[in-house]
Amino acid sequence: MTLCGAHRAIWPRIGRLRPCYTSAMATGSLTLSEHPRELVQVVCDRCERKGRYRGARLIAKHGPDIRLPDLLREIAANCPKAGGLGNDMCGARYEGL
Numbered sequence: 001m002t003l004c005g006a007h008r009a010i011w012p013r014i015g016r017l018r019p020c021y022t023s024a025m026a027t028g029s030l031t032l033s034e035h036p037r038e039l040v041q042v043v044c045d046r047c048e049r050k051g052r053y054r055g056a057r058l059i060a061k062h063g064p065d066i067r068l069p070d071l072l073r074e075i076a077a078n079c080p081k082a083g084g085l086g087n088d089m090c091g092a093r094y095e096g097l
């Protein structure tokens with residue numbers, strides 16, 4: 001298990017490990033089946049897109065074991081800036097996570 005920055009900073013004081021979902025997101029270890037929401041919202045600040053997807057439908061289409069970052073790439077694949085670089089890159093992200 002990995003610790004996020006905040007947990008690592010206070011680690012010596014806690015003295016024990018706690019699950020950190022921020023960290024799980026950052027390392028991409030969280031899969032679709034572990035996603036706590038019924039409705040998945042994806043937004044892109046760069047191309048002003050907004051999408052809502054039913055968790056059950058996403059699982060049916062992509063499988064329960066797809067990692068959330070991979071799923072995000074799948075969803076944003078048709079974004080006009082998906083293949084962009086640097087500042088012109090697609091900014092798709094999960095909303096509310």
Ligand SMILES: [Zn+2]
Pocket residue numbers: 044045046047048049076079080081082089090091092
């Ligand atoms: Zn985009």
